[in-house]
Amino acid sequence: MAFLRHLLRKLGWYAAAFAAALGLNFFLPRMLPGNPVDTLVAASLGRGASSESKQRVYETYIHEFGLDQGLWEQFATYVGNVMRGDFGTSFSRYPADVSTMVADTLPWTILLQVPAVALGWIIGNLIGAVAAYRRGGFDRGVYLTSLFLSAAPYYCLAVLLLYGLAVALPLFPTGGGWSFGMRPEWSAAFAADALSHWFLPFLSLLLVFIGGQAIGMRSMAVYEIDADYVGFARSFDLPDRKIVAYIFRNGMLPQITGLALAIGTLVAGALLTEIVFSYPGIGTLLYDAILNKDYPVIQAVTLLVLIAVLAANFFVDVLYGLIDPRIRAAEKGER
Amino acid sequence: MTLATIRDLRAHYATAERRYHALDGAELAVEPGRILGIVGESGCGKSTLASVLSLNPKPALRVDSGTMSIAGTEIDLADIESHRSLRGGTVALLPQGALGALNPTRRIGAAAHDILAAGPGRIKRSASAARTAARLEELDLPPRVLDAYPHQLSGGMRQRVVAALATLRDPRLLVADEPSSALDVSSQRLLMNLLRRLVDEELVEGIVLITHDVALLSELADRIAVMYAGRVVEQAPARTLVERPRHPYSKALFASVLVPEPGTRERRLDGIPGSPPDLRAREPGCAFAPRCAEATEQCRARRPALIETGPAAAACWLRDPAKEPADAR
Numbered sequence: 001m002a003f004l005r006h007l008l009r010k011l012g013w014y015a016a017a018f019a020a021a022l023g024l025n026f027f028l029p030r031m032l033p034g035n036p037v038d039t040l041v042a043a044s045l046g047r048g049a050s051s052e053s054k055q056r057v058y059e060t061y062i063h064e065f066g067l068d069q070g071l072w073e074q075f076a077t078y079v080g081n082v083m084r085g086d087f088g089t090s091f092s093r094y095p096a097d098v099s100t101m102v103a104d105t106l107p108w109t110i111l112l113q114v115p116a117v118a119l120g121w122i123i124g125n126l127i128g129a130v131a132a133y134r135r136g137g138f139d140r141g142v143y144l145t146s147l148f149l150s151a152a153p154y155y156c157l158a159v160l161l162l163y164g165l166a167v168a169l170p171l172f173p174t175g176g177g178w179s180f181g182m183r184p185e186w187s188a189a190f191a192a193d194a195l196s197h198w199f200l201p202f203l204s205l206l207l208v209f210i211g212g213q214a215i216g217m218r219s220m221a222v223y224e225i226d227a228d229y230v231g232f233a234r235s236f237d238l239p240d241r242k243i244v245a246y247i248f249r250n251g252m253l254p255q256i257t258g259l260a261l262a263i264g265t266l267v268a269g270a271l272l273t274e275i276v277f278s279y280p281g282i283g284t285l286l287y288d289a290i291l292n293k294d295y296p297v298i299q300a301v302t303l304l305v306l307i308a309v310l311a312a313n314f315f316v317d318v319l320y321g322l323i324d325p326r327i328r329a330a331e332k333g334e335r
Numbered sequence: 336m337t338l339a340t341i342r343d344l345r346a347h348y349a350t351a352e353r354r355y356h357a358l359d360g361a362e363l364a365v366e367p368g369r370i371l372g373i374v375g376e377s378g379c380g381k382s383t384l385a386s387v388l389s390l391n392p393k394p395a396l397r398v399d400s401g402t403m404s405i406a407g408t409e410i411d412l413a414d415i416e417s418h419r420s421l422r423g424g425t426v427a428l429l430p431q432g433a434l435g436a437l438n439p440t441r442r443i444g445a446a447a448h449d450i451l452a453a454g455p456g457r458i459k460r461s462a463s464a465a466r467t468a469a470r471l472e473e474l475d476l477p478p479r480v481l482d483a484y485p486h487q488l489s490g491g492m493r494q495r496v497v498a499a500l501a502t503l504r505d506p507r508l509l510v511a512d513e514p515s516s517a518l519d520v521s522s523q524r525l526l527m528n529l530l531r532r533l534v535d536e537e538l539v540e541g542i543v544l545i546t547h548d549v550a551l552l553s554e555l556a557d558r559i560a561v562m563y564a565g566r567v568v569e570q571a572p573a574r575t576l577v578e579r580p581r582h583p584y585s586k587a588l589f590a591s592v593l594v595p596e597p598g599t600r601e602r603r604l605d606g607i608p609g610s611p612p613d614l615r616a617r618e619p620g621c622a623f624a625p626r627c628a629e630a631t632e633q634c635r636a637r638r639p640a641l642i643e644t645g646p647a648a649a650a651c652w653l654r655d656p657a658k659e660p661a662d663a664r
Contacts, residue, residue, distance in 0.1 A: 228435030232497075235391045235430070236423035236450045236504070249440050325440060325484040 003321060010317055014310045021306045022082070026075050029290075029298040036091045036293035037061045065091060078299070087300040092292035098300045101285065106304070108177055109281035112198065113270050116205035117263075123206075124213025125255055129248050131214065132221035142214060149211025154269035158204040158276040165200060172200045177280035201277040205270055209262075216258050220251035253324050260316035264309050271305075338367040338541040339508050344401030344412060345565075346383060346392070355614040357383040357396070359565035359622075362641055363543075365508060368534055370542045372556030372573065374549055374588070378611045380565040381545045385512035388543055389428035390415050406507045406540075424454055427506035427539070432517040433497040437485035443467075443496055444481035447503060454504050470499045473536065474529075491525055498529055502538045509539040513546055523548075527555045549592045553577045561585045564612040564622035571647035581649045584623045621652065629653055 041058050062068050066077060081088060087098040124146075131142040149157070166174040178184065178194050224230065224247040233243050271283030278284060282301055289297035341363040348355040357380045365371045373381050386392045388403070392415060401412035405425060410418050430436045438446055447467040451458050468478045474495045485493060501509060511530065515523045533539050546552055552559055553573055560570040561584065569582040580586045587607040609626035618624070620635040627634065633652050641650040 228430055228432060229438040231391075232428070232430045232436040232500075233438070233449070234422075235389055235428035236453050237419050238449055238453045242449055242453075246438050246441070250438070253440075323440075326486050 006321070007314075007318065010314065014314060017310060018306065022079065022303070023075075025299045025302045025306070026078055027071075029293070029295045030071070032290075032293055034293060036295060037065070037067065039292060040091060040094070061091075061094075064094075082303070088296040090289075090294055090297050092289070092294045092297075098296045101297060102282070102300050102304060105280055105282050105285045108279065109270070109274070109283065112202055112205065112274070112279065112281060113267070116202055116209060116270075117259075117266060120206050120209030121213055121255075121259060124210040125217040125248075125252065127210065128214040128217025128219075129221045129244070129251065132218045132225060133244060133247070139218070143218060146211040146214040146218070149207050150215055151211075152208065153272075154204065154208055155272045155276050157208055158201065158273045161200055161204045162276060173197050175276075175278040197277075197279070201273050201279050204273055204276075205266075208269070209266065212262060213255065213258070216255055217251055220254055221247050224251045253320070256316055256320055256323065260313050263312040263316075267305050267308060336367065337364045338369075339363075339365040339403060339405040341388070341403045341412075342401065344384070344387065344403075345399040346387060346396055346401070346412075347399065348383075348395050349397055353615050356617055357565055357614060358387070358398075358401075359617065361401075361562070361565060361567050363560060363567060363570070365541045365543055366558070367540050368537075369557040370530060370534055370544055370555060372552035372559045373543060373545045373562060373567075374547065374552050374559060375562035376547065376588070376607075376611055378614065379562040381547075381562050382512060383565075384562070385428070385510050385543070385545045387412055387415070388508070389426050389510040389512075390418055390422045391428060420455070423450060423506065424504045425506055426508045426510060427501045427504070429498060429501045429509055429511040429514050431513045433494040434490070434517070436497050437493065437500075439485055441484075442481070443483055443485070443488075443500075447481070447500060450500055450503050467499070467503065470503055470538075471496070473538065474499050474532075490522060494522070494526060495529060498533060502533060505538075507540045509533065509542045511542055511544045514544070515546060515548060515551055523551060527551065530555065549589060561588060564614070566622065566650065567641060568623065568651070569647070569649040570641070571649075575647055581647065581654045582623075582651045583627045583629055583653070585649075587626075621650075 037058055040061060041054055066074055069077070078088075085099075087102070090096045090098055090101060093101070127142055128146075131139040152160075162174060166172045173179065173196060175197075177197055178190065179197075182190055182193055184190065184194075227250070230243060230247065233246060271281075271286060273279070274281045274283030275287050282304065285297065286301040288294075289301065341361065344358050344361040344363075345356070346358040348357055359380075361380065361384060363371070363373075363384075373384065375381050383392075383396060386396065387398060387401070390410075392398060398413045398415060403410045403412055408421070408425065410421070437443070441449075444464055444467060448458075448460055448463040451463040451466065464481060468481060471478065471480050476492060476495055476499065480488065480492070480496060485496075488496060514530070515526050518526060530542055530544065534542055544552070544556060556573045558570065559573045559576045560567045561576070561580075561582065562568065563584050569576065569580065569585045571581075576585065577589060580589050584607075587605065590605045591607060607626060608628075612618075612622045612625070618635070620633075620637055621627070621630070621639055624630040624634040631652065637652075639650045639652045641648050642654075
């Protein structure tokens with residue numbers, strides 16, 4: 001089937017992007033000034049140690065991490081290990097396994113981002129379409145609010161919410177994934193506690209995303225309302241809800257592209273949001289790893305983000321093909 | 336027996352400060368089995384007229400007065416909202432440009448079902464498919480069009496699909512608003528044949544064809560009404576109007592275009608001096624008087640009525656049949 005062939009071709013492109021990114025993921029962290037082992041040695045031996053023992057520990061680490069080998073040799077080992085699903089051990093929390101570190105933090109990030117994106121897309125598009133249809137004061141209010149929300153950087157809104165709802169008006173905790181004294185477990189008390197910590201970072205992501213989607217949908221719908229097919233439909237006295245459905249269906253198409261484009265920035269922005277709230281997700285993990293030049297963790301997280309973005313793009317691609325008959329036709333070569 | 340009669344149609348567009356009188360007492364009669372062409376320059380009110388006749392006025396338009404009697408129904412045009420249900424069934428619109436008139440993400444069959452379902456009574460999907468297929472066939476379109484999206488059809492097919500949809504609920508009157516303006520010459524020809532066919536094969540009882548294309552009108556229309564400043568200033572059988580226009584504006588209008596006929600080898604083209612009337616101010620006299628070379632005191636002081644003389648009618652003091660002998664014209 002032609003559509004399948006199209007998807008396979010897309011997959012080929014994604015594989016190429018993946019290979020290129022794999023290289024960047026490896027080499028870019030290594031261009032950071034400084035040496036991960038220096039920090040590690042200083043931390044593990046303290047001030048009083050003799051320079052000789054320092055030297056010995058240093059060399060042990062260098063050897064253990066494989067940093068004494070040539071860069072390309074290291075790269076080959078890295079690629080080989082990644083292919084086997086081995087992401088190595090963390091430098092800064094040696095000998096913690098990177099896969100375990102990522103597995104511990106990933107669910108938190110997924111719980112934060114997926115609901116924010118899904119809910120934000122739906123709410124944002126509905127608000128945008130209704131604003132365009134109703135016009136007037138409601139429209140102006142929606143437009144200005146959305147403009148503010150979507151233009152504000154993620155961390156700005158996060159800081160504002162943090163100040164407003166956690167500091168000035170202490171409704172929610174200021175940060176972290178759960179309270180002191182709690183331990184992650186499957187219990188109602190922990191779930192309630194985690195939820196109250198989750199809410200502010202979620203809200204800040206949701207608001208930004210709603211804003212962007214509402215603006216996009218509003219302008220699409222305003223444009224669609226003036227389209228000839230709407231006028232033709234009106235000339236038959238088609239019911240309003242039918243006409244709104246027409247408008248929504250057509251206005252939605254570019255919004256899905258927008259979603260694909262937004263996913264990259266969204267993931268990056270969400271990482272910043274996590275840092276503001278010291279939320280125990282991938283973003284905070286990456287932040288700490290960069291501070292400690294913990295190459296294996298940086299590589300694993302950036303690779304994960306890359307896979308997420310590519311997967312989301314692929315998903316949108318498939319979805320788009322299913323939704324827009326014209327794209328379907330172009331792919332079949334019918335045009 | 337006329338199919339539709341429009342009387343004293345007045346409508347304006349209102350802005351915060353001013354009113355633009357787009358229609359200023361327009362009168363029209365459409366005869367059954369005929370195409371009535373309406374012509375005039377930009378701003379004469381012909382598109383506004385189309386939107387009112389199809390009972391689908393633009394939101395900013397206010398109809399002040401006017402009636403349309405069509406097929407035994409008397410419609411108060413100042414209260415179009417309560418006659419919404421006649422849209423599509425009694426009067427239908429053939430829109431400008433077939434390309435954009437079809438919802439790009441809806442199959443023709445589904446769009447046709449929406450149109451039939453908007454009419455009176457309930458209709459099953461299978462019934463609407465059968466009815467649509469029959470109408471498509473009348474216009475030489477295969478039934479597979481039902482399952483097609485607009486982009487899968489050629490331009491000519493789309494044109495016929497739009498015509499099929501417009502006539503799907505068997506409207507009495509079809510209002511075609513500048514249907515040819517976005518088309519190339521050969522598509523225009525196809526469209527003209529299509530319109531003629533719709534009347535000849537009695538898919539509709541009559542057509543009001545609104546256009547600024549005088550050449551097209553003179554070939555296609557049975558009767559022509561010339562509009563100026565929101566009024567019909569002359570209405571006559573097409574041939575008569577093209578050959579012997581009586582109103583000075585009609586004369587000037589037809590003198591400003593070349594009709595592609597064998598005799599038209601060499602001819603001087605004259606423009607119309609002055610500019611279209613300001614719709615904000617309503618002069619007491621004839622709206623064309625400021626641009627009319629023959630205007631008299633009377634033309635500027637009082638507005639002439641549309642007076643019938645046989646099959647033709649003109650609104651001009653200089654063509655007043657009661658006065659014409661005295662003028663020795």
